[in-house]
Amino acid sequence: MSKSIIVIGGGAIGLCCAYYLVRAGHRVTVLERGGPHHDCCSLGNAGMVVPSHFEPLAAPGMVGYGMRMMLRKNGPFGFKPSLNADLVRWGWLFARSSTAANVERGSRLLRDLNMASRTLYQEMAEASDDAFGLEECGLVMLCATQKGFDAESKLADHARSLDLKVRVLDRGEVEDLEPTTRLKAAGAVHFLDDCHLNPVALVHWLQEETKRLGVEHVFSSAVTGAKVENGKVKALQTSTGDVAADEYVLAAGAWSGQLAKRLGFRMPMQGGKGYSSDLPVSVPPKHCFILVEARIAVTPIGDRLRFAGTMEIVGDDLSVNLRKHQGILNSIPSYMPDFAPEDFSELGVWSGLRPCSADGLPYLGRPSHLSNLIVATGHSMMGVSMAPVSGKLVANLVGEEKLEFEIGVLKPDRFS
Numbered sequence: 186m187s188k189s190i191i192v193i194g195g196g197a198i199g200l201c202c203a204y205y206l207v208r209a210g211h212r213v214t215v216l217e218r219g220g221p222h223h224d225c226c227s228l229g230n231a232g233m234v235v236p237s238h239f240e241p242l243a244a245p246g247m248v249g250y251g252m253r254m255m256l257r258k259n260g261p262f263g264f265k266p267s268l269n270a271d272l273v274r275w276g277w278l279f280a281r282s283s284t285a286a287n288v289e290r291g292s293r294l295l296r297d298l299n300m301a302s303r304t305l306y307q308e309m310a311e312a313s314d315d316a317f318g319l320e321e322c323g324l325v326m327l328c329a330t331q332k333g334f335d336a337e338s339k340l341a342d343h344a345r346s347l348d349l350k351v352r353v354l355d356r357g358e359v360e361d362l363e364p365t366t367r368l369k370a371a372g373a374v375h376f377l378d379d380c381h382l383n384p385v386a387l388v389h390w391l392q393e394e395t396k397r398l399g400v401e402h403v404f405s406s407a408v409t410g411a412k413v414e415n416g417k418v419k420a421l422q423t424s425t426g427d428v429a430a431d432e433y434v435l436a437a438g439a440w441s442g443q444l445a446k447r448l449g450f451r452m453p454m455q456g457g458k459g460y461s462s463d464l465p466v467s468v469p470p471k472h473c474f475i476l477v478e479a480r481i482a483v484t485p486i487g488d489r490l491r492f493a494g495t496m497e498i499v500g501d502d503l504s505v506n507l508r509k510h511q512g513i514l515n516s517i518p519s520y521m522p523d524f525a526p527e528d529f530s531e532l533g534v535w536s537g538l539r540p541c542s543a544d545g546l547p548y549l550g551r552p553s554h555l556s557n558l559i560v561a562t563g564h565s566m567m568g569v570s571m572a573p574v575s576g577k578l579v580a581n582l583v584g585e586e587k588l589e590f591e592i593g594v595l596k597p598d599r600f601s
């Protein structure tokens with residue numbers, strides 16, 4: 186049965202929801218508070234599709250590691266100290282979730298969702314005549330230190346036990362990997378199932394394709410609240426008036442936690458701020474990389490190399506911390522000696538907020554008390570990677586179809 190659906194948020198997640206919903210025969214409207222050329226986290230990210238990221242962010246040792254890194258003013262992690270109750274509760278829940286049981290519970294599901302997304306991206310690339318430059322040559326985790334290499338090799342063993350394809354490379358094999366870009370490392374792990382794409386081209390294609398399929402895009406319309414009656418959303422209140430539909434999808438990225446509160450449930454969310462800069466290069470490398478100890482992602486996008494990194498837990502503060510960004514730049518030559526921090530001095534710095542849940546798992550599904558709302562958010566550092574599968578699952582939920590995956594652990598009100 187064809188339903189009217191309003192999707193809140195025009196980032197990669199909201200657009201993928203719209204894409205699969207309209208293809209399933211529904212009448213879809215996307216409400217976006219920004220204009221047609223608005224910025225969002227889905228644009229300046231590193232564009233990696235990452236079955237390799239099967240361990241949730243909330244894992245044993247993560248809290249201690251994050252604390253140590255935070256003491257380094259230009260380190261890759263940060264936390265804006267505040268007595269804000271949402272931040273304090275999020276931090277407490279994150280610490281409580283950083284257990285082996287959380288990793289065990291999440292790993293297979295994250296692998297499956299990322300692998301399913303990979304397949305859906307292959308289909309989209311074919312349907313779009315490769316509109317967003319999907320490259321299927323894996324992700325190389327470059328380790329500057331033996332300690333980093335040992336830890337990454339352990340992760341490779343875990344990945345193999347989950348049937349992911351992995352190669353461990355020694356120093357010489359790393360040096361031979363790219364014909365035109367010099368690489369320096371104690372060793373590397375090559376996750377062969379991973380891919381990369383151009384995130385700006387992806388968002389642009391999704392906007393155009395959904396429009397072509399009949400989705401209505403309403404820009405400059407911010408959802409401010411909702412009328413809820415008898416366990417149903419009756420209407421959304423927006424900056425441009427009230428709007429109503431049969432079903433609603435909450436996909437407003439890092440701001441979804443605030444909207445959840447207005448819809449009557451708690452969904453702890455923090456923005457995990459990251460930065461990126463694009464460096465023009467004459468011959469880009471073929472692979473995408475993560476510079477492991479520095480936590481920097483490097484992605485070839487056309488004739489540029491995108492360097493992206495830092496994770497500062499900041500609520501919704503998008504200001505640029507230049508010291509943190511300089512930390513990214515200073516680490517690059519230890520892995521890629523062809524590049525120096527000065528190469529970036531004339532380049533702009535983009536900042537974006539990853540929607541971070543309190544246990545590193547997305548919020549996906551229906552909250553218990555609202556029968557016509559579906560949530561799709563909280564993907565943290567994997568929102569591009571998991572956008573297609575999230576969109577498809579949302580369409581399956583609307584159609585009351587059997588789901589390919591058991592997603593009970595992703596329930597959006599699991600912390601209520």
Ligand SMILES: Cc1cc2nc3c(=O)[nH]c(=O)nc-3n(C[C@H](O)[C@H](O)[C@H](O)COP(=O)(O)OP(=O)(O)OC[C@H]3O[C@@H](n4cnc5c(N)ncnc54)[C@H](O)[C@@H]3O)c2cc1C
Nearest residue numbers: 194196198218227230231232233408438459567568569570
């Ligand atoms: C530096 C960096 C590198 C990253 N690299 C990768 C990567 O390699 N691979 C990967 O998978 N992920 C990566 N990510 C994470 C990824 O970018 C995010 O997970 C993803 O973009 C989140 O998408 P989204 O649609 O949920 O949120 P967004 O892209 O933020 O979109 C949410 C939209 O909702 C709108 N909105 C908010 N509130 C309202 C409201 N009240 N009413 C109407 N509209 C509203 C916003 O304007 C926005 O357009 C990276 C992130 C960063 C910062």
